[in-house]
Amino acid sequence: MSVVPTAVAEPEEHLYGRPDKRRSILDAAAQMFGELGFERASVDAIALKAGVSKPTIYSHFGTKERLFRESLGESAARLNRDLMAAIDGLDVTTRTWRAALHALGESLVACHQSECSQSLQRQIVAEVKRDPELSTAISERASGPLLDALATKLARLSEAGHLRVKDPELAAKQLIALTNAEMVELSAMGTRRVAADDARRAARAGVDAFLAAYAR
Amino acid sequence: MSVVPTAVAEPEEHLYGRPDKRRSILDAAAQMFGELGFERASVDAIALKAGVSKPTIYSHFGTKERLFRESLGESAARLNRDLMAAIDGLDVTTRTWRAALHALGESLVACHQSECSQSLQRQIVAEVKRDPELSTAISERASGPLLDALATKLARLSEAGHLRVKDPELAAKQLIALTNAEMVELSAMGTRRVAADDARRAARAGVDAFLAAYAR
Amino acid sequence: MSVVPTAVAEPEEHLYGRPDKRRSILDAAAQMFGELGFERASVDAIALKAGVSKPTIYSHFGTKERLFRESLGESAARLNRDLMAAIDGLDVTTRTWRAALHALGESLVACHQSECSQSLQRQIVAEVKRDPELSTAISERASGPLLDALATKLARLSEAGHLRVKDPELAAKQLIALTNAEMVELSAMGTRRVAADDARRAARAGVDAFLAAYAR
Amino acid sequence: MSVVPTAVAEPEEHLYGRPDKRRSILDAAAQMFGELGFERASVDAIALKAGVSKPTIYSHFGTKERLFRESLGESAARLNRDLMAAIDGLDVTTRTWRAALHALGESLVACHQSECSQSLQRQIVAEVKRDPELSTAISERASGPLLDALATKLARLSEAGHLRVKDPELAAKQLIALTNAEMVELSAMGTRRVAADDARRAARAGVDAFLAAYAR
DNA sequence: AATGAATGAGATTTCATTCAT
DNA sequence: CATGAATGAAATCTCATTCAT
Numbered sequence: 001m002s003v004v005p006t007a008v009a010e011p012e013e014h015l016y017g018r019p020d021k022r023r024s025i026l027d028a029a030a031q032m033f034g035e036l037g038f039e040r041a042s043v044d045a046i047a048l049k050a051g052v053s054k055p056t057i058y059s060h061f062g063t064k065e066r067l068f069r070e071s072l073g074e075s076a077a078r079l080n081r082d083l084m085a086a087i088d089g090l091d092v093t094t095r096t097w098r099a100a101l102h103a104l105g106e107s108l109v110a111c112h113q114s115e116c117s118q119s120l121q122r123q124i125v126a127e128v129k130r131d132p133e134l135s136t137a138i139s140e141r142a143s144g145p146l147l148d149a150l151a152t153k154l155a156r157l158s159e160a161g162h163l164r165v166k167d168p169e170l171a172a173k174q175l176i177a178l179t180n181a182e183m184v185e186l187s188a189m190g191t192r193r194v195a196a197d198d199a200r201r202a203a204r205a206g207v208d209a210f211l212a213a214y215a216r
Numbered sequence: 217m218s219v220v221p222t223a224v225a226e227p228e229e230h231l232y233g234r235p236d237k238r239r240s241i242l243d244a245a246a247q248m249f250g251e252l253g254f255e256r257a258s259v260d261a262i263a264l265k266a267g268v269s270k271p272t273i274y275s276h277f278g279t280k281e282r283l284f285r286e287s288l289g290e291s292a293a294r295l296n297r298d299l300m301a302a303i304d305g306l307d308v309t310t311r312t313w314r315a316a317l318h319a320l321g322e323s324l325v326a327c328h329q330s331e332c333s334q335s336l337q338r339q340i341v342a343e344v345k346r347d348p349e350l351s352t353a354i355s356e357r358a359s360g361p362l363l364d365a366l367a368t369k370l371a372r373l374s375e376a377g378h379l380r381v382k383d384p385e386l387a388a389k390q391l392i393a394l395t396n397a398e399m400v401e402l403s404a405m406g407t408r409r410v411a412a413d414d415a416r417r418a419a420r421a422g423v424d425a426f427l428a429a430y431a432r
Numbered sequence: 433m434s435v436v437p438t439a440v441a442e443p444e445e446h447l448y449g450r451p452d453k454r455r456s457i458l459d460a461a462a463q464m465f466g467e468l469g470f471e472r473a474s475v476d477a478i479a480l481k482a483g484v485s486k487p488t489i490y491s492h493f494g495t496k497e498r499l500f501r502e503s504l505g506e507s508a509a510r511l512n513r514d515l516m517a518a519i520d521g522l523d524v525t526t527r528t529w530r531a532a533l534h535a536l537g538e539s540l541v542a543c544h545q546s547e548c549s550q551s552l553q554r555q556i557v558a559e560v561k562r563d564p565e566l567s568t569a570i571s572e573r574a575s576g577p578l579l580d581a582l583a584t585k586l587a588r589l590s591e592a593g594h595l596r597v598k599d600p601e602l603a604a605k606q607l608i609a610l611t612n613a614e615m616v617e618l619s620a621m622g623t624r625r626v627a628a629d630d631a632r633r634a635a636r637a638g639v640d641a642f643l644a645a646y647a648r
Numbered sequence: 649m650s651v652v653p654t655a656v657a658e659p660e661e662h663l664y665g666r667p668d669k670r671r672s673i674l675d676a677a678a679q680m681f682g683e684l685g686f687e688r689a690s691v692d693a694i695a696l697k698a699g700v701s702k703p704t705i706y707s708h709f710g711t712k713e714r715l716f717r718e719s720l721g722e723s724a725a726r727l728n729r730d731l732m733a734a735i736d737g738l739d740v741t742t743r744t745w746r747a748a749l750h751a752l753g754e755s756l757v758a759c760h761q762s763e764c765s766q767s768l769q770r771q772i773v774a775e776v777k778r779d780p781e782l783s784t785a786i787s788e789r790a791s792g793p794l795l796d797a798l799a800t801k802l803a804r805l806s807e808a809g810h811l812r813v814k815d816p817e818l819a820a821k822q823l824i825a826l827t828n829a830e831m832v833e834l835s836a837m838g839t840r841r842v843a844a845d846d847a848r849r850a851a852r853a854g855v856d857a858f859l860a861a862y863a864r
Numbered sequence: 865a866a867t868g869a870a871t872g873a874g875a876t877t878t879c880a881t882t883c884a885t
Numbered sequence: 886c887a888t889g890a891a892t893g894a895a896a897t898c899t900c901a902t903t904c905a906t
Contacts, residue, residue: 021870036346040255040346042896043896053872054871054897056869056870056871058897063897121341122342122344124405125406126341128406135405139404143400170421173398173401174397180393181390181393185359185389188351188355189340189341190345191348192348205386213426213428213429214428237886259880260878260879269888270889280879280881472778475875475876476876486877487877487879487892490877491891553773554776557770557774557837558774560770564839567836567837568836606826609826609829614818617795620780621772621776621783622776637815642861645857645860646857690901691901701866701867702901703866703902704867706901712900866906869903869904869906871902871903871904872900874898875898878894878897879892879894880892881892882891882892883892885888
């Protein structure tokens with residue numbers, strides 16, 4: 001769950017031509033772009049942090065823009081993995097489905113509050129006007145699958161007679177919106193770290209509202 | 217209601233030193249910052265669009281950063297004015313309070329989708345990490361008052377026996393979250409213009425969910 | 433006749449905003465481009481030699497390419513002035529027209545061997561493939577007028593019964609070609625300075641051949 | 649006669665270390681240098697076009713500069729071969745020597761207008777100031793032999809009583825100068841392709857002038 | 865002999881900011 | 886008060902060249 005995973009130890013050590021320079025570049029880029037944004041993160045600084053030379057970056061990625069996109073893509077994939085794991089964990093068959101839904105809400109909020117997600121959001125919102133394709137790329141890779149999976153789960157709960165959901169995708173969006181409803185203020189727009197307890201409470205409040213609206 | 221009002225003709229003509237230069241600078245800044253973001257909007261370009269020279273900008277605002285903040289402040293004030301007008305319009309005393317709440321939802325969504333609001337959001341999210349004070353400044357001037365006013369209205373509705381709201385501020389946040397739940401996707405993160413009909417439908421769906429959760 | 437004229441003393445001294453920076457930039461550019469060619473002459477070096485900062489160059493000329501073109505234009509104008517002066521000096525009315533033609537030949541060769549002309553030629557030949565417009569620009573400003581003027585003179589000499597010239601423009605081209613016939617080798621393609629005596633002799637040999645072909 | 653002959657199929661196949669890589673490198677270099685000049689032609693691009701890797705180029709030629717020189721040397725040799733063939737074809741013994749001289753003039757002009765010759769000229773003029781040895785190298789390999797051979801032929805014609813030539817080498821230079829007198833303008837400094845007819849006419853005009861000056 | 869990967873040095877260009885008028 | 890002109894600093898990107906394999 002670390003934002004910038006240290007390069008995993010490779011089994012066989014190459015002394016030269018190490019293709020894991022790509023990894024260290026992407027890690028450095030994720031960190032710098034995440035902290036400073038596309039414009040203020042200089043390729044020089046990324047190279048320095050990655051421990052490679054500038055031309056190495058350019059030979060690998062061709063353009064600062066492309067490096068940015070690949071970096072975002074990785075972050076989105078990582079975020080998506082976390083989110084999907086959370087959703088997959090939702091057991092809709094047991095009688096404790098309410099507790100499970102609360103747990104899911106907490107997980108979703110935790111994911112959204114992760115540094116990875118926050119910086120991803122910052123970067124996308126900041127650059128989406130310059131490159132609108134970013135929006136589609138990300139929603140295809142992260143928000144889309146998340147919503148689909150969540151909608152499916154809610155449909156199951158509905159079929160099981162627990163919820164009364166006519167439009168599962170809408171309900172999914174509302175569930176996410178509700179769990180995050182308090183987080184913008186609590187985190188001061190992603191500026192402040194939110195205490196785990198507060199996050200949990202906010203998540204529960206959101207799920208409660210959702211249940212109030214949809215539980216049979 | 218135009219986002220960037222053209223400088224109105226001034227009644228008294230000065231030969232020079234017209235204090236409305238400040239206005240045209242702020243207008244130009246709002247437009248450029250809104251389109252390009254803080255980094256990519258160059259002071260040169262703002263000066264050109266404002267029809268003044270660069271040093272004039274610096275003598276008025278001292279720093280690009282300060283100009284940015286003032287520009288954001290203005291946008292926030294303008295947005296707040298619109299939002300408050302919408303909320304003030306909510307009549308909680310009549311029997312048609314449900315329709316009024318639906319209308320309010322629609323207004324809120326419309327405000328949030330306005331170019332002014334969208335670009336404000338973009339700018340803040342993009343720069344808030346560099347200057348966390350932005351967050352407080354904006355929430356004090358725009359989101360805060362909005363939430364207060366909305367919470368007050370909801371409390372009234374609760375007192376009047378229409379809703380069952382224990383925590384009005386939480387409910388206010390949830391109402392806003394619900395009305396916007398579908399907008400992120402519909403507008404492709406603010407990239408696409410959303411048809412007025414779609415926006416209205418999305419707003420109603422949000423208000424409906426809110427009522428399902430809170431209506432007595 | 434100096435390639436890089438020192439900035440002429442201006443009558444009124446401005447202490448600041450001296451527009452003669454343009455002059456010193458152009459002078460430095462002419463020298464650097466002349467010595468090193470377009471690619472190897474760096475804007476840094478030109479700025480240093482001109483005693484200005486790099487951005488000053490860019491604010492004056494916008495682009496290295498444009499600076500190059502303006503520099504070439506000036507050199508061409510200067511060369512043209514010299515060449516025209518030489519041709520204007522040809523008196524076709526006197527009985528000593530042969531001597532005058534020899535003198536003209538010498539002047540033309542001297543002009544062509546001037547550092548200004550040599551470096552102009554180098555630069556144009558080197559860059560004309562990248563920017564074919566250079567060719568037309570220069571022939572319109574330098575070679576064209578020269579040929580016209582020379583052709584006119586030869587036509588006069590023909591009318592006066594001294595020469596038998598059917599196509600004056602062709603004859604003009606041939607006269608120039610003949611006077612320069614030996615110079616390519618003598619100057620080792622512009623690498624070596626040619627002794628004034630050798631240049632004069634070569635010029636006379638060319639004019640002699642011209643007279644052998646065209647004198648009545 | 650193609651300027652850049654495609655590498656001919658090699659008779660003996662080595663698994664690697666094929667010595668015809670040198671050929672393909674030289675061919676690619678000739679083309680790139682000819683089109684872009686020394687500076688703008690990157691070793692990367694040459695390696696790509698040659699279908700080899702950069703280090704291969706360096707192991708063969710050591711330096712971009714040396715590759716350039718070898719490339720020029722080859723072009724000069726090729727040009728010289730063509731020119732000498734043209735001159736060797738001049739039969740000074742027949743009574744049709746005038747026609748033969750006209751034909752020779754046409755051949756010379758054709759050679760000079762060949763892409764090979766034009767790009768050679770461009771490259772030398774562009775780089776001769778940086779490396780003056782280029783001048784001697786080329787005149788030894790191309791212009792020098794050409795002039796010698798041509799001078800010898802003219803001397804023969806003089807001995808045969810057809811011409812009155814005192815200084816055969818001077819006459820040779822003048823003949824070449826005269827045949828090319830119109831080509832600079834016609835070809836717009838090597839920018840434009842000249843129609844074969846125009847080239848022929850220009851060549852004849854030059855030879856005519858030569859004959860007017862030197863024919864007995 | 866040949867190569868994929870890496871790099872130090874340097875290219876052009878832009879920007880926020882400040883003088884002197 | 887407003888400005889044209891100037892600049893230090895830094896941005897992205899390219900290139901000739903060299904290792905280690």
